[in-house]
Amino acid sequence: MSLLELRDVKVVYQRRDGTLVPAVAGASLDVDAGEIVGLVGETGCGKSSLAKAAVGLVPVAAGTVTFDGRPVHVLGRRARRASERRLQLVFQNPYESINPRRTVGAQVADAFAISHTLPRESWRARVDELLRRVGLPLNLARRFPHQLSGGQRQRIAIARALAADPAMIVLDEPLSALDSSVQAQVANLLVDLARDLHVGMLLISHDLAIVRHVAHRTAVMYLGVIVETAPTAGLWRKPMHPYTQALIDAVPHADGAGHLPVALSGEIPDPARPPSGCRFHPRCPHVMERCLSDVPELVKHGGDRQVACWLHEEPVAARPADDLRRVSR
Amino acid sequence: MTPLLSVRDLHVWLDTARGPLSIVDGVSFDVGEGQVFGLAGESGSGKTITALALLGLLPAGARTGGVAIMAGRDLLAMRTSERRRTRGREIAMVFQDPTSSLHPMLTIERQLTEHLRYQLGLSGKEAHLRAVALLTEVRMPDPEAAMRGYPHQFSGGMRQRIQIAIGLACEPRLLIADEPTTALDVTVQAGILRLLRRLCKEKNLAVILITHDLGVLSALADSITVMYAGRVAESGPTSQVMGHARHPYTRGLIDALPHPEAPDRVLIPIAGDPASPESRPSGCAFHPRCRYSRPSCQIAIPPLIPIDDGREMACPVDPFMASVAR
Amino acid sequence: MSSVTVLRQPVASAWRRIPGAWRQPLTVVGLVVVAAWLLVALLAPWLAPHDPLAQGSNLYQAPSATHLLGTDELGRDVFSRVLWGARISIPLAMLLVVLAFLIGGTLGGLAGYLGGWVDELVMRGADFVFAVPTILLAMAVVAALGPGLFHAVLAVVLVSWPGHARVVRGLVRTIMQSEYVAVGRLLGSPTHRALAVDVLPNIAGPVSVLAALETGNAILLLSALSFLGLGARPPDPEWGSMVSTGAQHFEAWWIGVFPGIAIVSIVLAFNFLGDSLRDAFDPKTIIKARGA
Ligand SMILES: Nc1ncnc2c1ncn2[C@@H]1O[C@H](COP(=O)(O)OP(=O)(O)OP(=O)(O)O)[C@@H](O)[C@H]1O
Numbered sequence: 049m050s051l052l053e054l055r056d057v058k059v060v061y062q063r064r065d066g067t068l069v070p071a072v073a074g075a076s077l078d079v080d081a082g083e084i085v086g087l088v089g090e091t092g093c094g095k096s097s098l099a100k101a102a103v104g105l106v107p108v109a110a111g112t113v114t115f116d117g118r119p120v121h122v123l124g125r126r127a128r129r130a131s132e133r134r135l136q137l138v139f140q141n142p143y144e145s146i147n148p149r150r151t152v153g154a155q156v157a158d159a160f161a162i163s164h165t166l167p168r169e170s171w172r173a174r175v176d177e178l179l180r181r182v183g184l185p186l187n188l189a190r191r192f193p194h195q196l197s198g199g200q201r202q203r204i205a206i207a208r209a210l211a212a213d214p215a216m217i218v219l220d221e222p223l224s225a226l227d228s229s230v231q232a233q234v235a236n237l238l239v240d241l242a243r244d245l246h247v248g249m250l251l252i253s254h255d256l257a258i259v260r261h262v263a264h265r266t267a268v269m270y271l272g273v274i275v276e277t278a279p280t281a282g283l284w285r286k287p288m289h290p291y292t293q294a295l296i297d298a299v300p301h302a303d304g305a306g307h308l309p310v311a312l313s314g315e316i317p318d319p320a321r322p323p324s325g326c327r328f329h330p331r332c333p334h335v336m337e338r339c340l341s342d343v344p345e346l347v348k349h350g351g352d353r354q355v356a357c358w359l360h361e362e363p364v365a366a367r368p369a370d371d372l373r374r375v376s377r
Numbered sequence: 378m379t380p381l382l383s384v385r386d387l388h389v390w391l392d393t394a395r396g397p398l399s400i401v402d403g404v405s406f407d408v409g410e411g412q413v414f415g416l417a418g419e420s421g422s423g424k425t426i427t428a429l430a431l432l433g434l435l436p437a438g439a440r441t442g443g444v445a446i447m448a449g450r451d452l453l454a455m456r457t458s459e460r461r462r463t464r465g466r467e468i469a470m471v472f473q474d475p476t477s478s479l480h481p482m483l484t485i486e487r488q489l490t491e492h493l494r495y496q497l498g499l500s501g502k503e504a505h506l507r508a509v510a511l512l513t514e515v516r517m518p519d520p521e522a523a524m525r526g527y528p529h530q531f532s533g534g535m536r537q538r539i540q541i542a543i544g545l546a547c548e549p550r551l552l553i554a555d556e557p558t559t560a561l562d563v564t565v566q567a568g569i570l571r572l573l574r575r576l577c578k579e580k581n582l583a584v585i586l587i588t589h590d591l592g593v594l595s596a597l598a599d600s601i602t603v604m605y606a607g608r609v610a611e612s613g614p615t616s617q618v619m620g621h622a623r624h625p626y627t628r629g630l631i632d633a634l635p636h637p638e639a640p641d642r643v644l645i646p647i648a649g650d651p652a653s654p655e656s657r658p659s660g661c662a663f664h665p666r667c668r669y670s671r672p673s674c675q676i677a678i679p680p681l682i683p684i685d686d687g688r689e690m691a692c693p694v695d696p697f698m699a700s701v702a703r
Numbered sequence: 704m705s706s707v708t709v710l711r712q713p714v715a716s717a718w719r720r721i722p723g724a725w726r727q728p729l730t731v732v733g734l735v736v737v738a739a740w741l742l743v744a745l746l747a748p749w750l751a752p753h754d755p756l757a758q759g760s761n762l763y764q765a766p767s768a769t770h771l772l773g774t775d776e777l778g779r780d781v782f783s784r785v786l787w788g789a790r791i792s793i794p795l796a797m798l799l800v801v802l803a804f805l806i807g808g809t810l811g812g813l814a815g816y817l818g819g820w821v822d823e824l825v826m827r828g829a830d831f832v833f834a835v836p837t838i839l840l841a842m843a844v845v846a847a848l849g850p851g852l853f854h855a856v857l858a859v860v861l862v863s864w865p866g867h868a869r870v871v872r873g874l875v876r877t878i879m880q881s882e883y884v885a886v887g888r889l890l891g892s893p894t895h896r897a898l899a900v901d902v903l904p905n906i907a908g909p910v911s912v913l914a915a916l917e918t919g920n921a922i923l924l925l926s927a928l929s930f931l932g933l934g935a936r937p938p939d940p941e942w943g944s945m946v947s948t949g950a951q952h953f954e955a956w957w958i959g960v961f962p963g964i965a966i967v968s969i970v971l972a973f974n975f976l977g978d979s980l981r982d983a984f985d986p987k988t989i990i991k992a993r994g995a
């Protein structure tokens with residue numbers, strides 16, 4: 049059993065005009081203690097929605113979310129259960145997730161102020177320690193958010209989650225506003241937390257190079273569903289889903305050569321009206337007849353890999369599922 | 378050819394409880410028509426503040442020094458009314474902070490067409506059509522439906538693209554894009570980069586591209602300026618700066634990137650604590666973190682000196698000279 | 704050269720230490736005018752050269768040295784009456800804004816926080832009040848209760864609470880749904896802490912802006928009711944009723960014009976103050992500039 053388990057999770061929003069938007073359309077994912085799982089995918093494919101569902105900020109329309117063996121409750125009017133507080137989320141946008149009227153130091157101290165886990169005298173020292181860990185100058189603690197740059201805010205958001213001494217953190221784009229040096233520092237911090245304190249992490253990022261570097265396993269999402277998951281190294285060496293391939297091809301390189309990366313052709317689909325069959329088929333270079341009508345399931349391809357694509361349908365003859373938890377649906 | 382925008386010796390002081398604080402300290406650069414000028418540098422080094430200064434959007438109580446000449450006029454010395462006309466029509470900005478530029482209570486349609494109607498004097502119908510075209514251009518799924526939505530109904534990346542659409546709406550001559558693609562996945566990002574490149578080629582749009590993503594800079598920027606603690610560390614053509622960085626700080630940034638061929642190698646951040654504007658180190662602000670620093674670095678602020686092919690650098694030690702000579 | 708040095712070393716004078724938003728000329732004007740009127744209200748008995756109610760034999764006298772602003776149709780000193788008028792309008796307006804805020808703010812806060820049918824009820828009530836033109840509704844209320852200053856105040860409270868309710872409800876709702884509240888809640892913060900730490904500080908600013916603007920409106924509305932003969936009763940030196948009297952005696956323009964100027968000056972001053980409060984409370988005043 050994994051620390052965080054998402055089973056066939058669906059998240060559905062309603063637009064003003066009444067149309068239902070299934071932003072997450074049945075996604076399964078596991079994150080073990082001490083494991084970093086990268087989640088990558090097109091913008092608007094439902095990564096943030098999945099993240100919010102994972103911590104109970106949005107209700108799931110179907111499926112289950114469990115943390116440490118217990119179901120995660122949707123956050124209501126009551127205070128969050130102590131057992132769930134070790135599951136934390138770092139929001140995507142550090143301009144919205146920090147209260148503009150409180151000093152950032154006070155906000156970092158929130159976790160201990162709320163849970164009374166630390167005597168008041170030691171708050172200051174602990175805040176300083178957290179700021180240092182995320183690479184911020186200590187004199188920032190007394191500032192208000194509007195006096196910080198984007199990257200500084202983002203690190204405050206990370207420090208705030210770390211203050212809760214989490215066992216599992218869902219990080220939504222935690223590194224994108226940071227310069228490469230600070231990014232390296234924070235990425236190393238995440239790796240250390242996973243290795244030394246066995247913190248599990250779901251790392252949502254558009255920076256594939258960082259995901260490749262940090263994540264043990266990577267899941268690729270497209271339009272509300274997971275299309276491929278594999279150990280990171282393998283995924284990069286041999287992407288199996290055409291969308292994964294497209295992502296890897298589009299990574300720009302910092303070599304000063306001036307090559308514009310290739311953009312994936314075709315329209316970005318609207319989750320309210322997903323294409324029939326394989327959701328990727330209108331943009332897939334290898335589209336076949338059956339892709340238009342049949343929905344490919346996420347199936348195992350040797351070891352630790354799963355792909356949802358008709359191109360790879362034969363290989364594994366139904367072997368007894370040695371690792372049931374990784375098989376979804 | 379005279380550049381479209383020429384910034385000389387830009388200084389910015391922000392108002393704080395303890396008096397004015399120097400955030401940007403003598404930054405100069407040129408942006409040519411049809412060119413993409415990249416601004417990189419440490420988080421908190423003053424990139425956003427530089428951009429806000431050009432638009433006259435600094436927080437109340439801020440002061441500027443130096444000049445920023447665009448089409449014969451000094452942006453820093455403009456009156457408010459003149460500025461307002463300049464913004465949107467001549468210069469547009471895509472903000473790093475998406476919340477401050479998208480109004481939470483107005484539909485996307487209102488926010489997009491308002492600009493078009495006010496600035497270009499389009500009729501309601503024309504503005505609507507143009508808005509749909511813009512959303513299509515930034516690759517929004519189902520633009521007609523998107524027009525009716527409110528900002529919170531969109532994902533981070535979608536909001537970023539809506540902002541880009543608003544920025545491009547009035548066909549400005551200069552687009553200042555602060556982290557325009559951070560919330561975008563690489564395939565959509567590639568699309569936006571191509572769009573910007575095309576506008577530069579076809580419409581002679583000039584772009585100031587502020588980003589931490591050195592890969593994006595490499596792909597799009599014609600020239601790059603790297604800032605550290607409010608000053609320019611190194612600037613020059615992209616291929617030079619990214620290909621053979623000479624300033625120790627630029628080197629540090631590039632060396633901290635995950636290596637594409639060796640993903641298992643530990644990432645190496647630049648050692649030491651970041652500089653904060655309150656306690657900017659004396660002399661070269663980078664000296665406490667620099668492996669090559671000499672006693673003289675602690676005293677004199679190194680001037681920006683031209684080195685090779687249009688490149689300038691502020692480091693008298695120049696430890697990486699040899700690597701370029703090769 | 705010297706100009707460059709000046710630019711590089713901005714002087715940290717005491718003036719510069721005042722937060723930027725308070726240094727705008729209009730703010731200073733607003734502050735000074737409001738402060739001056741408050742002082743006048745406080746010190747009117749000592750400042751006024753004549754008894755505001757004392758009738759003299761010099762009717763309709765134009766402004767002169769003895770009667771700075773002239774005398775009215777009963778020979779009362781207009782200057783003294785204007786000064787005493789501040790004692791009526793300003794405290795009443797403030798009281799009424801406080802009442803309107805207590806009612807509107809509480810209802811709005813509950814509506815925003817609880818949602819559901821409470822929200823429906825409060826907002827439909829507010830909609831109803833909004834649907835009728837303010838002055839008409841106020842007039843109707845006074846007409847029902849009978850004229851008089853106290854009833855006029857009640858009427859103005861009754862028509863102005865929905866403004867507060869809407870603002871507070873909107874703020875409470877947006878802030879409770881904001882990501883920073885979510886972050887706090889994920890850390891285990893109970894809702895009352897979220898209300899105290901996140902919601903209150905974030906609504907204090909907009910609410911005080913509203914209060915300043917509403918005080919101006921309230922003065923205007925009270926005066927309007929008095930002008931129509933529904934508020935203050937004749938002998939009281941109330942600005943609105945003085946303007947009304949003046950309107951019947953145009954040839955003696957000073958009777959109506961000076962109280963009118965008093966109303967305009969204080970209403971404008973409260974509006975300036977409201978606007979600058981908005982800037983001062985806005986942590987990033989850039990927002991306004993960006994919106995422009
Ligand atoms: N409150 C909402 N109401 C309606 N639709 C919504 C709402 N929130 C999100 N959506 C839609 O759900 C889809 C997924 O959004 P989500 O924020 O999860 O995407 P994402 O994968 O995080 O994208 P990004 O990488 O751009 O942040 C989008 O199409 C978005 O428009």
Ligand SMILES: Nc1ncnc2c1ncn2[C@@H]1O[C@H](COP(=O)(O)OP(=O)(O)OP(=O)(O)O)[C@@H](O)[C@H]1O
Binds near residue numbers: 393427
């Ligand atoms: N209103 C303010 N008052 C005081 N200091 C401020 C204010 N706004 C920004 N700063 C400081 O100014 C410096 C420059 O900020 P700026 O936003 O320009 O950084 P940046 O280079 O854009 O960084 P990032 O890449 O993280 O966005 C930072 O150190 C920040 O803390």
Ligand SMILES: [Mg+2]
Binds near residue numbers: 095096097220532533
């Ligand atoms: Mg997202």
Ligand SMILES: [Mg+2]
Binds near residue numbers: 199425426473
């Ligand atoms: Mg910035």
